[in-house]
Amino acid sequence: MPSASAGRKTQEKPREVMDAAEEVNKTVVLHSTPFTGNLYPSFEVDRVLVRVSNLTVQKADEVVWVRARVHTSRAKGKQCFLVLRQQQFNVQALVAVGDHASKQMVKFAANINKESIVDVEGVVRKVNQKIGSCTQQDVELHVQKIYVISLAEPRLPLQLDDAIRPEVEGEEEGRATVNQDTRLDNRVIDLRTSTSQAVFRLQSGICHLFRETLTNKGFVEIQTPKIISAASEGGANVFTVSYFKNNAYLAQSPQLYKQMCICADFEKVFCIGPVFRAEDSNTHRHLTEFVGLDIEMAFNYHYHEVMEEIADTLVQIFKGLQERFQTEIQTVNKQFPCEPFKFLEPTLRLEYCEALAMLREAGIEMGDEEDLSTPNEKLLGRLVKEKYDTDFYILDKYPLAVRPFYTMPDPRNSKQSNSYDMFMRGEEILSGAQRIHDPQLLTERALHHGIDLEKIKAYIDSFRFGAPPHAGGGIGLERVTMLFLGLHNIRQTSMFPRDPKRLTP
């Protein structure tokens, strides 16, 4: 089927292809550059590889080279149909006995293991009927040469088509889906699905938008140490590290260091980095290692200056994602259907006592100084959504009793504190507060909490040489990704999740 007009390359003999094919069958694969390995003994690099996403009718009748994975292959008499995949894009390719392909070549093509990476030379042909199963629906590639760049093993631990099948379709039609442990055990393959590609491209976008927004607001990025000499909040839930002849710990949060930077006049700082929690929590939303997007900021008169800056940063992230990552959102929605994420501008702020009233009205019994349980958090999210039509809100003025010792009490109400959490779809994604910057008050509050002053001496000492009033907060990256996309397990939004039972891959 390739036409004679398809250019110089089409004049070459199919013999070259067979040479390559024979070599490939010995599983000699490319590992030398330029192609001086056995595969291409005297290859001169002058090729331009075309992206699969660029294979459109504009390129009709052109001869192109493409590097892609063999997503599927199906032999049918003297023809073999391949689907070639490159990231989230794919195109149909046809190898047919004729001028450019022998019977052996068709057989060779049909036998290339799925997920192998191939270089294909072919003519782009417009098709009469749209190819519904591919992203490139208007063209197919008529293959003239095919080389295997990297051969996959014949048996895959999971099938990509199964991995992107919506749960409900699997259940209703009795078709295979892939369970989470199989996915995570074979993450290199699972991450190739269009859903995974979209999730982690969007996550990269969250980090980008976070930094872009804060850099524009005049924040400085800092790097804080993860190995620390003492457990900052009393020692619970901290991983211990052997540090030469002593013990050290993994930081549960960069908070002390962010605060030191504020005391060192950086005024507005942020950092992105791993946060470690030695909690034996096996839930849909806990990890032992996650990525914290952290903010700390000196303020002039009121901690709401900081709280509003953080909320606005999140709003800028949501807007940026909806503007720049619509394709990724829709790709994920195909497998995991979900309502679009809603938010208000300015962000809805509720006080804790208002939330209590809403919950009590809904029949929940709770004390004034009681913390929100996970089910109540979720219920509150639904009540807020009904009343205000937003998936994102701030809960301000938590009871002092349920917050850490360094939280600034509310000067107007000694049972309240200048602290806040932020929620997405009814789940906490940020915890923050004004911090006590007065060493005397900090000492009093630590004693009240029964904390050994000796252990937090360095922390308290940080505020002895002039400390501006300041507040901040920490955002969980995986939670924001999960809840923005309406996913239901945080392991879907951590590339290589760590929990009490999983440390691999």
Place this chain on the structure above:
Amino acid sequence: MPSASAGRKTQEKPREVMDAAEEVNKTVVLHSTPFTGNLYPSFEVDRVLVRVSNLTVQKADEVVWVRARVHTSRAKGKQCFLVLRQQQFNVQALVAVGDHASKQMVKFAANINKESIVDVEGVVRKVNQKIGSCTQQDVELHVQKIYVISLAEPRLPLQLDDAIRPEVEGEEEGRATVNQDTRLDNRVIDLRTSTSQAVFRLQSGICHLFRETLTNKGFVEIQTPKIISAASEGGANVFTVSYFKNNAYLAQSPQLYKQMCICADFEKVFCIGPVFRAEDSNTHRHLTEFVGLDIEMAFNYHYHEVMEEIADTLVQIFKGLQERFQTEIQTVNKQFPCEPFKFLEPTLRLEYCEALAMLREAGIEMGDEEDLSTPNEKLLGRLVKEKYDTDFYILDKYPLAVRPFYTMPDPRNSKQSNSYDMFMRGEEILSGAQRIHDPQLLTERALHHGIDLEKIKAYIDSFRFGAPPHAGGGIGLERVTMLFLGLHNIRQTSMFPRDPKRLTP
């Protein structure tokens, strides 16, 4: 001296100031918002604070409010001169007995401890003679009110003026400088110096430029786990973590995870994060925890595609720093004089054998397959600078014998490898290579290095399902900062450095 025309605020009585002063003497400091604490019993927030950097002749005769630190204070009869500092900017302020200040107020101002944070109301006045000791040389502030926001303790562990004094000035004039341990022990104060502010703002800029450049080149940012189940390179120099009932390790590099992302079709990835090395090295350039700027990229035909992309990324960083951070560079140079950083476009690439020839010509005896010692690295840097006038170059094609097992051998010369280091001012800042992506060859090379295959099974298995040829490298953030600025100790470019002997603050 304040004029009667200075606005409404100047009509108020100085009594209010004394109230504040008396309160401050009880060290009751601001810890409530809005100002409902003892300091400002009924304060309504309607003030705009002006930045010190904006105090110029354009604001002459205006009444302004400023929040700043008391850098120095000097009483002189009925007057008190303060230098007020805000980050790297400072301005002279004058409290003088008159309409707006009593004798007590002058005394109060003179007694405010250095480094305290104050709110000052004053009139901006043009001065006849430039104030050489301040960044705001053309104006001074005639103080009408002064409040202490946060009181510093009277004795500072180090003086900021000593901390920014050039070593040579200290030696020649017998004036105090501050040694490194004192600085690091009191980092909250040391980081306030104009030099530290500049170093870490520039470092924030390096991260920003790194990401900006790579994002524009189509790279995706990834997050890789720091707690890993097995030591990837055989177990030397790895920190052990207690992980619930088992042991785990801290990642020495994100390399495996970057490579897995390449095998998962992300094609071009980068990450910024902590890297841990349990090496008992007490040198000017080793840390046990540092920040890695890591890149990994699939290539089409030649690993130089990647090497050149990395070198270009560094060049974009150098250019960006010289364009956007000239003030910071000059600030650091005042204390640590240094030649401007020089680089070529395109980046100079030398092969290892060429470097050997240069060193041998300079009298160094070295075997063909011997690695560069630190002194030889430095000497080579000087020779390259003399010959090519560049502080940045690539050393390509290292002997295979001195590189890790996963390094791709050079197919044309079995004693060489497809690997490279990059150098700034004669010190290594990046190590990189084409990685073996063929599981069979990887197995052979691991066996050759005597590595237990069982321990790297997961690593090798990552390449079994089709792996594109790829290369990458890791850059040390603190080294790039140090060498770009011509500093001599990596502890100057890590906010909270970690080495075998230091884990605090």
